[in-house]
Amino acid sequence: MVQSVDYLAIAPPLTLALTGLVSLFVPRVVPLSGIVAASAFEVVLLAGSPRRTFCVDSSCSFVVDDFTVLVQTVMLVAGAVVLLMAQTEIRDTRLPAGEFHFLVFAALSGALTLAAGRDLVTLLVSLEVVSLPLFALVALRRYDGRSSEAGVKMFLVSVVSTAVMLFGISLVYGATGSLFLDRIGAALATPSPLASVAAVGVVLVLVGFGFKVSAVPFHFWAPDTYQGAPVAVAAFLSVVSKAAGFAGLVLVLSIGFAPYATVWGPLIAVLAAVSMTVGNLVALRQRTAMRLLAWSSIAQAGYMLAPLGAAGGDAPLDSLVAATIGYVAIYSVMNIGVFAVVAVVGWVDGHGGGELDDYRGLARRHPLVAVALAFFLACLAGLPPGLAGLFAKIVVFQGTIVGGLGWLAVVMAVNTVIGLFYYLSWATRLFAPLPDRAHFGGIGGIGGVARPVAVAIAIAAVGTILMSILPQFVLGITIGG
């Protein structure tokens, strides 16, 4: 069978993959040009109607719709920030530049493919394309034992989760006879004697994604991995990798497993409540920036899951998915901003990002950087002037309440307060008087911050401000639109 391939539809991930290959051999080539080219394709794709390719009859494996373009664009922005902020780290901690760029681009192209994947195998393969380079990236500081330990931990957990997910996929395939999400959806909607088998499969796939998005109780790998990995890689894990996990989860649940919403809905609601509560409570006790961010990202995963937890009720699934995706998009941009600022402080006493106390007086040395970090933290806490975060919170609250999960909304309200406590205590430190032993020195560049890092912070800040004023760009985006 000869298939015609729509090359424009697959252009963004393809461009990234090629850029990765080139930068492996020619590390001098400016890696950002690949991102810029891919972004240009996104603009073209946005203008056109939904494009589909790799189709069998009416079912397609690769679809570029509004949802795909949104997720891909967010990932490209996050990827650009990661690459920029990594520049000083590559230099300071002697990371191999060519390998670093290759691995990041490989993972990024996997993430972009995932957002367009519409069958279980494409989704699984692209999810692995995201994960495999990350093991290497996490362990890239070869001289550091912690880095290798982090890599191994993540590898083991990830492999187990993939195995679990594969098992789930095989059960679903056995029960429905198809790997295309739309066909699975149709098959599950009709009563069948294999319903219980399919249900087990659905739950196992869910568990697999639970690891990827680091929801409690599948979160154990996250804090140690963030701590041991280079800061830029932790940023990638916390934003791109998590967004990829959510994109896959949302696709699978809303197209393929929609008829089983009553099975997975309550399960996700519980996961959401537990994730946000545990994540926030443990984050309260953290002393180092990276561990705090790790636990905070676990808590944030809880907020993102919350609207999906309301599925199976009265609310239309589309609006719940739009709420989750809107939150993921806003979270990606604001969270990557925090990591970009953390890169300014860099490695202190063997900690990536240093301890929270190392941030004392940042406002006296780098006022703009400190204001940017305070703004990103306000966004994560969901308080004005971080309007982007506030709108994101309102969206998920709306989703949960429309879905009839009042209890989850109240749990979320309490969690917002707990979250504010640690974001605030970090932000307050920035404006404290400068202590004697302040680490962030830095010379040259913009305001004493290395130029690429400054640009990275600026990109994240502009994106977050844009979403604070006009969040409709990322809200209300549905799959297939």
Place this chain on the structure above:
Amino acid sequence: MSVLPILLLAVPLAGCLAALATHRTATAVGLVTTGITFVLAVVTAFSVDYVRPGTHLITDVPWIPPLGIRFHLGVDGVSVPLVVLTALLCFLSMIYGARRGGTPDRPHAFVSLLLLTEVGMLGTFVALDLLLFFVFFEVVLIPMYALIAGWGGAQRGPAARQFILYTLLGSGVLLVGLLVVYLHTSTLDIVALAELGGTGMSHTVQVAAFVLVAGGLAVKVPMWPLHTWLPDAHSEAPTVGSVLLAGVLLKMGTYGLIRIALPILPDGARAVAPFLGALGVIGIVYAALACLAQRNLKRLIAFSSVGHMGFVLLGISTLTAAGINAALFANIAHGLITGLLFFLVGGMAERFGSTDMDKIGGGTLTLAPRLSVLLVIAAVASFGLPGLAGFWGEMLAMLAAFDPAPGLNRPLYLVFMVVAGIGAVLTAAYFLVMLRRVAQGTFAAWRKDQGVLDVTRAESLAWSPLVVLVFVVGIWPGLVLAPTAEAVGFYLGGR
């Protein structure tokens, strides 16, 4: 589309950004900005035709369609007095902050935070969209936190944290309540919702939504027993912060109750109002007792706010036009009087190095006669001496409790009225005790040698408008009651 409400928000916002870019001229920027805003507020007050029902000076454009938020602004007789009060207190705070020797550290940050607070406060009073109201309600939190944490007293860190965490919990509950309303009515338009008057929501839904909305707002009011953040925040905040906290921020809670909770959820209001009233009068008595035992001037005034807001809650809980008017009037009066009191206590702290009554040591009428006379005026106004601003709000609130709305338990409200009356007597008692200990009596000899400065010109510039208004509003309550009475009549009649 009307320009005035937009300018009311845009001017302080522009000033906030401009102040960030300046350094030495920050206070000048602040003065100009708050001055223009005050003029705009006065112009707004005069350009509204209060006899015509409904809201005026409307701006209504879509903002974020996926969330249903519209940029819907407008004013009526309920909000205009609060808008003017906010703009006035911000302007006076800036005058006070710009006086020689009184400029805070890092003035550009201080001024821009203050202006951002003003944006949030004004926005809350002019927003006519539920979620837009919520957004502005939240805007105030971080700048006020930063003002307390950055420029406050010795215990500022914990006090500021307690303030923001406590009020954020309230906001979270409020948000859930607002979204429940949205879920059942599919509109966020406060005017349209008030006209619906609860149709589309069952009794149970209304009660649940009212408990959520009122519970969230009650933290801000603050209603006993949710008031515990208030004494610390008020006493640790810098003078200007205390003035705005007590003068305006607390009103955002009661304004929300009157603007949102009562008209939109009438059935819920009827069911829950007695509880509001009960907690209100408990607050009055509790605050009075706490004040009697209080030795710190700032904390005393902070606790007295709990009592005054208790009267406001009592007025609201009667669900009658008279009660709501009383509440709105008491709001304004409390803003003027307590704003003045916090200014005066701030001035005393500068002169005597403490706000502890024992450390000040009495006899200030001799040491700083003009300052002390102002303190006496503010104190007697606060406990409701007839002829001064504080009298009408509390008297009318008790009068309204004598005759609550049909359907409410009248004997219960009579009990409330009696308890509130006892609270009013106790209020007079603690203020008189305070005056006895601070203003009268003899002063320590070394105070005389210290050479206490009396009211300076800049201070009298900042304080005299409040003193004048305390008298004017006291003698001519119609100034405030006329616009509110019309507006309240309209939307109570609309039900």
